[in-house]
Amino acid sequence: MKKKVVFTALIGVIVVGGLWSQVNANTQTKSAAVPEASQQQPSIEPSSKPTVEPSSEPAKNPKPSEKPPSKPSVKPPAETKPPVKETSISSLLADNLPRLTVKKNKDGLAVVTNTSSLFVLVNKKRNLPSSYAPKDLVIPNVPFSFSGDSPKKQMRKEAAKALEALFDAAKDDGIKLKAVSGYRSYATQKAIFKSNADTKGEEVANRTSARPGQSEHQTGLAMDVSSASVGYALEQSFGDTKEGKWLAKHAADHGFIIRFLKGKESITGYSYEPWHVRYVGKELAKDITKKKVTLEQYFDALSATMDNKS
Numbered sequence: 001m002k003k004k005v006v007f008t009a010l011i012g013v014i015v016v017g018g019l020w021s022q023v024n025a026n027t028q029t030k031s032a033a034v035p036e037a038s039q040q041q042p043s044i045e046p047s048s049k050p051t052v053e054p055s056s057e058p059a060k061n062p063k064p065s066e067k068p069p070s071k072p073s074v075k076p077p078a079e080t081k082p083p084v085k086e087t088s089i090s091s092l093l094a095d096n097l098p099r100l101t102v103k104k105n106k107d108g109l110a111v112v113t114n115t116s117s118l119f120v121l122v123n124k125k126r127n128l129p130s131s132y133a134p135k136d137l138v139i140p141n142v143p144f145s146f147s148g149d150s151p152k153k154q155m156r157k158e159a160a161k162a163l164e165a166l167f168d169a170a171k172d173d174g175i176k177l178k179a180v181s182g183y184r185s186y187a188t189q190k191a192i193f194k195s196n197a198d199t200k201g202e203e204v205a206n207r208t209s210a211r212p213g214q215s216e217h218q219t220g221l222a223m224d225v226s227s228a229s230v231g232y233a234l235e236q237s238f239g240d241t242k243e244g245k246w247l248a249k250h251a252a253d254h255g256f257i258i259r260f261l262k263g264k265e266s267i268t269g270y271s272y273e274p275w276h277v278r279y280v281g282k283e284l285a286k287d288i289t290k291k292k293v294t295l296e297q298y299f300d301a302l303s304a305t306m307d308n309k310s
Helices: 002-033 036-040 089-096 157-172 186-200 202-208 236-240 242-254 282-291 295-309
Strands: 102-104 110-112 178-181 222-226 256-260 273-279
Touching: 089 282, 089 295, 157 242, 157 256, 157 273, 186 202, 236 242, 236 273, 242 256, 242 273, 242 282, 256 282, 282 295
Parallel strands: none
Antiparallel strands: 102 110, 178 222, 222 273, 256 273
């Protein structure tokens, strides 16, 4: 009986051992099928962002969150204008040379023919017609030495604007100027000369004032300027004041010249007048001032130069 029990137990052990070997073999097979990394690393949750695989071609439809590369803005080429050719002084004055702009009237008086030109030359040998009056007279916005309305506040429009710029520049430099006398008609100049001749004698009057028709004031391009330092009088001492010195230095910057220079009386026929400025335009004014000549001398030199070239 005992032998039978032992035999049965032995058979059971053998069967159980065989089953265990089979289970162990199956377990090792499954372990080998799983990658080693998955057994050692913690599990990683999948990303909420979609995976984008690299592509050798640029994306045709970029995502809303991705801005396409901006292209540099290309402005259309600006319209090019031909360079402005500077007008030389010679060509500017070619039609205003003294010999070309004068003729004798029925009384044998030399009368200028370019009355409305900014470059008209008026002096004792070149008269304005008694009927001439500029058509573009205006009152410049500058302080005057007197109040009320008067024709002598007037200048030609271009000269008036230049005078405003001149006075503004003086103010910026702390210089106070006032305008005294601008346009004068033929009749007004006739009365002024007669008054001076009656009180001072004709010879003196002829040096300090112009005969009718020979005054630059009739052109509307001249203005007498003064300051409080001389009581707004038209005196030669004005040239020695800080205002007079400033005017002589800066007048050309705005197109004016000191018309009757000191030491040039034999050429102009008039005494030195540091208060009398004449508008001729910036280009011409700067050249005349640089050369320290009168308007008569400047025209004479220009005429000689042009004659030599022809």
